Every structure is written in C-alpha cells, then in structure tokens.
Amino acid sequence: MALIVKKFGGSSVATTAKIMAVAERVLREKAPDDKIVLVVSAMGDTTDELLDLAGQISPHPNSREMDMLLATGEQVSVALLAMAFQQLGSVSVSLTGPQAGVMTNSVYSKARILDVKPDRIKSELAKGRIVIVAGFQGLSPEGDITTLGRGGSDTTAVAIAGALRADSCEIFTDVDGVYSADPRVVKAARRMKEITHNEMLEMARLGAVVMQPRSVEMGKHYGVPIHVRSTFTQEAGTIIREEYTMQEREFIIRGVTHDTNVAKIAILGVPDRPGIAHKIFSALANAAIDVDMIVQSIRNSDQHINDIVFTIAKADLAKAKGLAEQATKDMGVLRVVVEDNVAKVSVVGAGMYGSPGIAATMFGALAEAGINIEVISTSEISISCLIQADQVKDAVNAIHSRFFQG
C-alpha cells in the first residue's frame, strides 16, 4: 500500500473529456490498496474568464474579493472530477482548500501555506475514498478564502503530501520532467531521472520554469520527493528529492539554464567610501526591487574610484535607474548606464563545490563560441554569466555540449 498525492494542472482538466481521462488514468495506475489524494487546478481558461468578469466591474478589484472569485475555479473542477470517478464506479469526495485544512496567512492573491491540518483528508481516506482537493487555495486565520498565486496548486500538493507523510507526490504537467536545458533551445537536452531540491530551486531561480520555487521549498521543508511527470505520456519523469539515490551520478552539472528577463545597471565612477553600496541597495530594497548579480570592480585604485554593476528584472529597469541616480547624485558619480539587451546563462549542480574545473570549463565553452562575458556570479551550487541577449542560444548550446556531450 502506498499513499500517493497527484496534482493535475489546468490543461489536464480543461474539458469534461479530459477530466474523465484523468479519472481513468488514476484508476488504471492505482494499486488496489493505494490511498490516493488528487490536487486539481481550475479548468483551462476558467481563471481568465473570472478575471475578465472582475475587470468589467473594476480596474483594480479588491484582492480579498478576487480570491473569493478565483477560488470557485478549482471548486468546479474538483466537483466534476469527483463525479467522473463516481461515474466510473469509484468512491470519491471533493474538498475545497479550506475543507482540506490548507491554512494560509492573509496575504490575498499570494498567500503562503502556514500549515495543513489533514484530519478531514485522513478520515475520507480511511473510508476508502479517493480524495480530490482544490489546489491554489486555502483559509486565512480570519476564516476567509485565500489563493496562493502562481504555481499554487503544486504547492498545495506538496504541502498536503508533507502533512500526510505521503510516499510520493506526483506533479502532472505539460512537460515530462526536468531537462538538462530547455529542450526548445537545446536539441540534445537530457531528461534527468533525479535532481535534488536545492538544485531544482537554484534552476528555478536561474530561469527554469518547470516548477515554481515555493513548491520545491515546501518539498525540501517536508522532505517530500516530488515526481514531475507528463499528463499526456507515460514517461518516467524526474524525481526531485533531498539526496540522490543512484550510486553514481552521470553528470556533476545537472542543468544549464538561461534567463532573458534581465537588465543591467552600471554605476560608473563610484567613490570608494564605506556606505555607498548600502545606500544604493537600500533604496532598491525599499522599492521591493530584487537585485540579482552584483559586482563591484576597482576602476582606479589611485583615485579610489569603483564601478558597481548589478542586474534586475527588465520590468524594474526604469524605476531602478531613477533610484540609483537619486541615491548617488551627491557623490560625484560619473554615470548610470543601463542595458536591457542582456541574458544570463547558468550551470547548476550540487556537486560542483568540490570540482574546481567547472567554472573554467564553462568560461572555455563560451570563449570558444566567441561569446563575451560581462558579469560573473557564483553560488555554492551554480555559476552564472551575463552575456548579450542575442547570443543566449549559442551560449546554452555551447555549455550544454561541453558538460553533457563532451
């Protein structure tokens, strides 16, 4: 007997025919004694239709009421999926997020799960029922309905799996696993059998879009293995877990990621005095602008002048430039230069810490492809290079080829 949580996204339940197909697949893959909890998103375009209705009423709808509105999307799909199981002769029951004990904070539209109280789920499982939980939603301490924001149904599934100490948490999605690079960019990209939570988190942070970081963090927190699989094929997929179970890893580098939603700001000619970086980055932090790579380099040590270069999301560029100029305007800074025609390529691998040649190999691959590196940053499990945006495809292929086909 296994206790398995399975999550199906909006495209998997977009029509009543697809909802029937999900029920059929779950029953086909279920061992007789398995206990199954399903977490389901809203049907296909439902959320967009609800957003459109709200937009007809108000350009800036109240976020509490927006959550009240949007939560109906999953409630519809769980009820229909429960009917589908019953039509196939199985016993099932649907639960809203609040009914399933998904407790969140009160930050409407991007609430965080604080706790899952799985009593109701457990009692329904004990009755032999397949339990179908509305993803993406929970209950605030005030008793209001909240939604979790992007990737919320994944997070619901992982949190429930953690609270139930489930044997596995399967995320059914429109890709069939985690690849060594984006398969649309790198033809030879390989599907990974296993990857660690930390590697997946770093890959998500650096541009991989398979899983939202929140759900992977949740998996790490609860020690839940997350099995990423395709709704539309029978492929084995990728298991995201704490540690590798396979004796030997094929590759130290687990993924090459890229991110083109990045812009660069260079503050040139900053006087080399304490507190200046603090002033600049405090101003950005107060405006809730996420700064990614930061490099300070010495322009001229005799004149005590530095350059500070950092990257941010493209959408924040204009605001960040204004703040940087204001923060440095009395410092005799020469210039604030911005560039949004840049991209970041990264390699991720938990084993790279003990492998000193990784950075050299990455830089060599880029050099050989004639690609100039503008900024470099590293973490314990990743190395990132900022390059020109029009070279990103070449860069990812060159790096991937060196690490995975070399």
Next chain:
Amino acid sequence: MALIVKKFGGSSVATTAKIMAVAERVLREKAPDDKIVLVVSAMGDTTDELLDLAGQISPHPNSREMDMLLATGEQVSVALLAMAFQQLGSVSVSLTGPQAGVMTNSVYSKARILDVKPDRIKSELAKGRIVIVAGFQGLSPEGDITTLGRGGSDTTAVAIAGALRADSCEIFTDVDGVYSADPRVVKAARRMKEITHNEMLEMARLGAVVMQPRSVEMGKHYGVPIHVRSTFTQEAGTIIREEYTMQEREFIIRGVTHDTNVAKIAILGVPDRPGIAHKIFSALANAAIDVDMIVQSIRNSDQHINDIVFTIAKADLAKAKGLAEQATKDMGVLRVVVEDNVAKVSVVGAGMYGSPGIAATMFGALAEAGINIEVISTSEISISCLIQADQVKDAVNAIHSRFFQG
C-alpha cells in the same frame, strides 16, 4: 438606523452591468446609518451552465458533488457584487453561505436551514461594511456545502433576517408584489399592500408562484416581515407579515389562485368498510406522492358503496393510478378512473372563517359562468374547486370579478 436584509435573484445580477446597477440602487436607497445585508443568487444562466457540465460527466451526478459544483455560482456573484460596491467607494465584504453561518441538514440539493449563526455577519456590520451573502447554500453538520433547492435564496434571506432580528427583509424579484390573481390571467388583478404569512403560504400551496412556501414559513417562524419588490421598478410592492397593520382591510378575499398541474383519480364503487381509505392513502404516502384534495361520497347507502376522489400532481398520475389499483384489487372495486384535464381554482383570505357567504359567492360566480364544479375542498382560510382545465381562465376571472370588482 435600520437593519435591512435585501435579496436579489439571478435575473437581477445576470450581467456585470446589472450587478453594478444593484450596487447603485442599494446605495441610493440606503440611509447613512442603515446596516445592510444582501443575499444574492447566481448570475442568470450560471446554474444551467454548471448543470450542463455535470451532465457531460454523468447522467446522474452525485448530489453532494452537485452541491459543491452549484455553490460556486453564488460565490462568483457575491464576489463581483462586493467589487462593485468597492468600485463605487463603499466598504463591503462577501461571504459564502457557510461563512455567513447558514447551518443546514445534510439533504443535498434540497437542504433545510436548521440555524443561522450570525456572528460573522454581525462583526462585519459592526465594522460598517455592507455584507453580501451567497444565497441558496449552507453548511451541513459534516462540514460539507449544501444547497437549498428551489427558492433557496429567498429562504436564506428570511432566515438571516430572522437571526439578525432585522427590521425588514426585502425580496427583489421580477414581479412587483403579490397580486389578487395572476396578472397574466386577470387583467384587473390588484397588487396587495399587505398579506399575512398564512395567506401567502396558502396561496403558494394553491398555485401562486411569487414566493416558495419554505421562505414564507421561515418568515412566519421568525416573525419577519417579507417585503416583495421589483428589481426593475420603484413600486411599493407587498409586505407579507404576521398580522395586518392597516385598520381596515378592503377585501376579505386576498387572492384568487389557480393550478393546472393537477390530475384527478376517482376510485368508484369502494365498499364502505373501515380501513380502506387508510390502505389506499398509506400506499401513496409510502411512495412520497402528495395527495391534495380528497372527497369521499356515498354512491349507494343501501349497498354500502362509496366513491373516493382525490387529486395529485400531474407527474405522479401513472404511479398513483397503479398504486390505487393495487391497493384495491381484492376489494371488488368497480373502477379506477383518471383524468388529467382538470385545474384547481381557489380563493384565499384569513378573514373568511367568520364570513359565511364566501363559498356561496364563489360557487355562484362559477355557475353564472357556466362552469361545472367537480370537487370542492376547504381549509380555514381557503376554498378550492376542481374544474375542467380549459375553463380555468374564465373561472379565475369570474371569481375575481365577483370578489374584487363586485
């Protein structure tokens, strides 16, 4: 300051434009200190669309899951209406039936309200908010979502008004009050300013479709005056209350109703022995068939033979005939005769008990119009006659004219 509960049906909130219009009207009619609770149905065709989705999955969907599905309809409309108030600069909050404390039994799809725990509504009102409650739905003792069946939002509104001891409960609907007869049948029908709960209950039982009996019963139970008004006009409407407040009533008869959803069964030649009627009507009761008028007449007192005639809803005719035949098959009953081309016309008025001429006046009106009476039955506040269905319009007009224009 007044505490007012107002209920708007599905046609009042069928589009986002109509939802805005409801919010504007409520604000226009609101005195500055008034506390307002709104009870709202699902938008126009939403329920039909959800039923259609369920029908695509299963011909006989599970009723618990059906309630889970249908309850989303009101959740959408309350969230949108709350957004509309906020767009107009008012403070409002939407609540599902369960959040509003509407506690029901577990009879899915036609649950009965057992209690309303209005703590959340009260605390939101105390914060100066307009409270918008999803009608038609509640919470079962097991923590599941239930729906109340036909007219459920009216019942929600009256139950909440009762629990809050509201000053009034206004039901906005597509007619502008309770009429002395169906205005589509009787051109001269008058709108009543006032009518008692008991009269309204009797009129609903006898064919008037303005209000479902459940909500009127609830109003009677809590002593809540129910004010029936039109969504689309500013007419004064009709107040349904315990006792008349006006010094003198204009008319003893308050309404002439008709019902064509009726069929007649005659059991001819029943032996005059104790226990036979019991056997027949027990069989019908066990099959959950509602019997309306019952008349037993003596055919031949020497031979001790009676005829028993009763009426039922048309849909139950075939089943009832079979049961009647079976229950009497060993009794030497001559024949079971059925007829579905019949209709019932009734007069209702709480004051008729002390006015002996009412029945004579009604029968006289029918006789003068050349209409034969097949069965007569009376209650403390009504008299009903079964006639041929094709004469129903003439009958209602003849009776109405005698009592209201005579």
